[in-house]
Amino acid sequence: MYSIIYVEESVRDMPQTIEILNRYQNAAIVDCSHYGELFNRRKQNFRTQKKEPTLIIARKENKRILPIPGEYAIDAKHNFYFSHMLNCLYDCRYCFLQGMFRSASHVIFVNYSDFKTDLTSHIENTEDSICFYSGYDCDSLALDPITDFTRNFIPLFKPYQHAFLELRTKSTQIRNLLTMEPLPNIICAFSLSPNEIVGKYEAKTPSLNARLAAISSLRDAGWNIALRFDPIIFVDDFYTVYKQFFHQIYAALGSRSIHSITLGSFRLPKIFHKNMKRLYPDEPLLINGLSLTNGQIAYEENLEKKLISWCENTLKNLDSVTPVYIQRSTV
């Protein structure tokens, strides 16, 4: 998959690095002193790089655990995110990473022990509920066979009942999870969209049916499942498309309990939207019905409210038990 792999000199001999490099014996290995030399340089084109992304293996020096933007909290008292990876295998046209990062290279931070030390210290510093989100700057599971993220991080949460880890994914890479003991404080949160949207805007992702099959397998194995409908996208025949979609999900998943649902309409910080429009000037999704709302580029306020409240009501008619959290546009 990767023909060029850049490796920070400081992690060249780490076991995690060696394991990854062993998988790509034909790749050209290039030493670099810091991943930022490649990832953050000014003149690059995310869209072009996405065609053939390179891999960078690096060390995350500091700021490993960060507080999450307020709108993303669910029900824990303290909420943080961390990223063992930057960027994603998939190529979703609405994804804010395209507007946030200059490079489409995949970065894997292999100093897991530093992450684990930081996580433990955050967890042990509080007795209140604390939740860590791992799928903000990447898909938590898409590269799990390579990163071994789940095997490395999930066991850390076993002794701490007040600490939660959300794995956010569109992936069907659940093999590692199925060989592990399910823990009640791990939330496997699947991002789902109607087939029409998967086909049009979520390039390289597994189909909706494949994701639903992965969800069923995990649930049968005893893992907590959460559903993420974010972004809700305003398409032609919106009501029909999304009604069918919600029904399809509940038909596939049956009545067993779901941890939580979140809903959020398509929205982007203004600067990310500007960058994305520069990359995809021909993409209607980045124009259709959008305007500057509450400091973000989003659907006009009334439209957004209509979309979200309709989705919320439809979901509540299908499932009155699962808590639904709305993630609104804030700056």
Place this chain on the structure above:
Amino acid sequence: MNTFIMALKNEAYHLIKRYHLTLVVHQPFKVYQTQNMRVILSGVGKSSSYAATKFALEDRETHHGLWVNFGVAGDSALPVGSLVSISKVTEDDTGRSWYPYVKQHPKCYVKALRTYNSPICQYPLNSSCDMEASGFMAAVSEAISSEHIHVLKLISDNSSSGIGNLTKALMKQLVAENIELINTYIKSAEENLSIEPKSFPFSIEKMFQGQHFTVTQTHQLLELYRSFCALCPEEAWPSIELNNRDKPSDILAKLRLQITQLSPKL
């Protein structure tokens, strides 16, 4: 338009021939050109390479093409005649590094390179070596998107042959032997060029000929035009009614309204 920055005429000779380039500029650097490609002869050394690249960058129309530093290089181990796509360029005296874009090709090696101030006899262990690439990279990296930048080297001397055996004739011969491989590499690198943003077609430019748009208004007009094209790919221009009294701001307002109305309704 692809731009090749090369040190010597002998290195460029077979490229000029293969692509039917003609000499169009004599000073300050010789430029050989056709519609799709140009070769700029910089002379030897990183300063010359830097200056020639800066000179070439003045033509902004060429920024969407490939930018290639091509020439001969030494290497401790690779056989003479090997084509190498350089993955990292390090300037020997400053330690500064750059990362040109690499396109993997089965017949092409991938390796790091060190740029020296003068010819060397002791080849570095893990890198090829030359005298120009860092000058090229220092100049081009500021202006050109990284996916367009390549450093391509042809090994002309190694530990067994030594630099003493490198002649003008050998340079020409090595390029001649690899010319089709170089061509294949360039074709494949072109696949990674970024998409040029849509600019106004001539008919639209003509429509607004009499109007005085400020620079900001021109950007806004172009932005609105691109939005319109995205929403209505089949149509050339929105059906808005313009009259002689419309100022640029009125035209922009009408266009904005039209684009808003194109969005679907619940």
